[in-house]
């Protein structure tokens with residue numbers, strides 16, 4: 002069976018995990034955690050990064066930092082993971098879904114302005130498949146209407162938009178180190194990227210259960226106490242140690258995934274040219290990270306047939322998000338602004354091929370051959 006995903010492992014992770022276990026400190030912000038955060042800050046030219054237990058937690062922190070409250074509206078695509086919406090719904094916000102572009106499956110930047118009301122507070126672009134949303138347009142809308150931008154860059158580490166790393170363009174960005182993402186902290190993990198100095202101090206407080214414990218450790222206050230709301234948003238050091246193993250080989254992982262992506266793309270192009278399927282497109286302003294290789298077939302029925310056909314040949318392909326606006330919670334907590342021209346239709350005909358660090362040429366060839374066998 003060719004698996005859909007394998008968590009990235011490059012060889013040194015177990016040694017680092019042992020090192021962390023044998024040190025006297027395994028909680029958050031110990032040696033490996035600090036090393037990882039410094040790596041992110043220098044690689045992505047970001048003011049401050051904080052490791053979190055998940056991308057979900059990082060999104061929740063962003064919502065708390067922006068003081069989202071009852072009645073606020075937050076604009077995002079419906080074609081995303083539940084955490085994008087939950088983080089803001091947990092603070093009482095109404096979720097306003099906007100249609101996506103069929104070429105990138107990202108928020109359609111031309112449909113955002115009409116969704117803005119006097120209650121709108123945040124726009125959350127989700128960089129699907131590690132391909133950037135049209136950030137220049139989104140940032141200028143944010144400026145015009147005095148809104149915040151939180152980039153859900155869960156899938157976007159190592160990708161960029163016009164030379165800027167994803168996650169560093171909005172007020173906040175978030176990464177995921179879940180085992181299905183390009184880099185992992187051993188199963189679950191995430192990162193909050195803070196691009197505006199002004200939020201750093203409060204972010205540290207919220208992450209430390211609402212206490213000024215980080216300032217205490219830096220000797221800035223002589224005792225620590227409860228100063229704000231907060232929760233437990235630190236990543237333990239054993240997880241950070243695993244992540245450090247991945248970060249040391251960050252470029253190699255990226256190269257390997259892009260090679261697989263490119264090979265799929267080149268091999269499947271003839272099927273796209275003869276109109277049998279559609280391949281992903283990457284706008285010129287974007288450099289992506291090979292997070293995902295998806296293709297689109299005619300409709301839901303054909304997708305089900307192709308998934309079954311692949312599975313029968315031991316190839317584990319999968320579909321993706323069911324649009325949030327049609328889910329039970331989405332109906333209750335959100336509304337779809339404008340028409341759903343692409344969200345539902347495009348999501349029903351998309352499927353993802355096996356993609357992970359270390360996918361072999363033999364495996365790729367088998368996947369490609371099986372897709373060909375289905376169509377021709």
Ligand SMILES: *Cc1c(COP(=O)(O)O)cnc(C)c1O
Nearest residue numbers: 055056057082084155177178179
């Ligand atoms: C994976 C993912 C998340 C959630 O990440 P976790 O680290 O599992 O919390 C959120 N948003 C998007 C777009 C994702 O792909």
